Amino acid sequence: MATVRLQKINKAYIKDQLVVKNFDLDINDGEFIVLVGPSGCGKSTILRMIAGLEEITDGKIFIDGKLVNNLPPKDRDIAMVFQNYALYPHMNVYKNLAFGLKLRKYSTQEIDERVKRAANILEIGKYLEKKPKELSGGERQRVALGRAIVRNPKVFLFDEPLSNLDAKLRVQMRAEIKKLHRELRTTMIYVTHDQIEAMTMGDRIVILKDGEIKQVGSPMEVYQRPANKFVGSFIGSPAMNFIDGIIKNGEFIAPGVNIDLNAKDRLTDGLEVSLGIRPENIAINQGNIEAIVIVTEPLGSDTIIHVQIGKASIVIKHPSLTILQTGEKITLQFESDKIALFDKATDEPVDI
Ligand SMILES: Nc1ncnc2c1ncn2[C@@H]1O[C@H](COP(=O)(O)OP(=O)(O)OP(=O)(O)O)[C@@H](O)[C@H]1O
Numbered sequence: 409m410a411t412v413r414l415q416k417i418n419k420a421y422i423k424d425q426l427v428v429k430n431f432d433l434d435i436n437d438g439e440f441i442v443l444v445g446p447s448g449c450g451k452s453t454i455l456r457m458i459a460g461l462e463e464i465t466d467g468k469i470f471i472d473g474k475l476v477n478n479l480p481p482k483d484r485d486i487a488m489v490f491q492n493y494a495l496y497p498h499m500n501v502y503k504n505l506a507f508g509l510k511l512r513k514y515s516t517q518e519i520d521e522r523v524k525r526a527a528n529i530l531e532i533g534k535y536l537e538k539k540p541k542e543l544s545g546g547e548r549q550r551v552a553l554g555r556a557i558v559r560n561p562k563v564f565l566f567d568e569p570l571s572n573l574d575a576k577l578r579v580q581m582r583a584e585i586k587k588l589h590r591e592l593r594t595t596m597i598y599v600t601h602d603q604i605e606a607m608t609m610g611d612r613i614v615i616l617k618d619g620e621i622k623q624v625g626s627p628m629e630v631y632q633r634p635a636n637k638f639v640g641s642f643i644g645s646p647a648m649n650f651i652d653g654i655i656k657n658g659e660f661i662a663p664g665v666n667i668d669l670n671a672k673d674r675l676t677d678g679l680e681v682s683l684g685i686r687p688e689n690i691a692i693n694q695g696n697i698e699a700i701v702i703v704t705e706p707l708g709s710d711t712i713i714h715v716q717i718g719k720a721s722i723v724i725k726h727p728s729l730t731i732l733q734t735g736e737k738i739t740l741q742f743e744s745d746k747i748a749l750f751d752k753a754t755d756e757p758v759d760i
C-alpha cells in the first residue's frame with residue numbers, strides 16, 4: 409500500500425504543446441481515485457507517467473514519499489490493467505497469471521500460492537487450464553485483474569478496464585472491482601470517461617478537461633456543488649440544464665423565466681450568469697415557468713421530458729410514467745435550494 413503524490417506535473421509530447429497542465433494531486437494510502445474526463449483530456453498520459461511508461465516533461469511524482477521520476481517501471485511496484493486485457497493467447501490462465509512472477513524469479517511454491525489466492529479472490533479457479541480464447545470477455549478481464557493481483561503491488565492503475573464489455577457485464581465488473589478494493593485495501597487509480605463509473609466507484613473523483621483539473625472531490629461533492637459549468641454538465645445523467653440570464657433586484661431573469669432568488673443584498677445587479685438546474689430537480693404542473701413539450705421518453709420507472717423555455721432547451725427527469733403530447737404547454741417549478749449559479753465571465757459558482 410502506498411500514497412501517490414503528483415506535484416505540478418506537465419506533459420508535452422510535442423514541444424510547447426502541453427496535454428497535461430500543472431497537475432497537482434495527493435492520493436491517500438488505500439484510496440480509490442477515479443480520473444474522469446472526455447476523450448483526449450490526458451487521463452492515460454497521467455496513468456502512464458505514474459507507471460513510468462511515459463516521460464514526465466516537468467514536475468515530480470512520489471510513491472510512498474519516494475521520488476520516482478527516474479525509476480524504471482519494473483522498480484515502481486505498480487500493476488496496470490488495460491482495456492484490451494493484453495493476455496498471452498497461447499498460455500492457459502494459470503500460466504498467464506504466473507508469467508510475471510516467473511520473470512521475477514519467484515519460487516514455484518510462492519507462484520502457486522499467489523496464483524491460487526488471486527484465482528480464489530476473483531473466482532476464476534475453474535478456468536485455470538483454459539486458454540484466453542475459450543473465455544468470455546468478462547472472464548478475460550478477470551484474468552487481467554488476476555495478473556495484477558498476483559504481483560501484490562503497492563498501487564493498481566486501471567485504464568478503462570471495462571470499456572470492452574457489454575453494459576450488463578460492466579455493471580457487474582464495476583461492483584467486483586469495488587469489492588476487490590475493499591478486500592485488498594490497496595491504493596487504486598482508475599481512469600474512465602464514463603461518469604457513472606466515476607460516481608459509483610471513486611472515494612474521490614478528479615474531473616479533467618484539456619489536461620487540467622476542473623474539480624476534485626467525493627462523488628456527492630462534485631454532484632451537489634460543481635465548481636464550474638463543465639463539471640455540472642459532465643457529472644450526472646441526463647446532464648445539468650443551463651439557462652443564460654441576468655440578475656436584477658435579486659431575481660434571475662431570462663426569456664420566459666423569472667425566479668426570485670431571495671438574495672437582493674448578495675447578488676450584484678446586472679451580473680450575467682448561467683443558472684444550472686438538474687433534470688430531477690424540476691417539477692412539472694406547478695410553478696410559473698411556462699414550457700412547451702418537445703418530446704417525452706418513457707423509461708419505465710421514470711420519464712425524460714424535453715421542453716423548450718424561451719430559447720433554452722431543458723431536460724426534465726420526472727419520477728413516474730407520464731405521457732405528454734408534443735407541443736403541449738406545461739408549467740414548471742425549479743426546486744429553489746437546488747439552483748446553482750455560475751458567473752458568465754469567470755465560470756465560477758456564485759453564492760446565492
Ligand atoms: N504518443 C503520443 N504522441 C503525441 N501525442 C499524444 C501521444 N499520446 C497521446 N497524445 C495526445 O495527448 C492528448 C492526451 O491523450 P491521452 O491518451 O492521455 O487522452 P485520454 O484522456 O486517455 O483519452 P481517451 O479517453 O480517448 O483514452 C491527446 O491530445 C492525444 O492526442
Ligand SMILES: [Mg+2]
Pocket residue numbers: 451452453567
Ligand atoms: Mg486513454
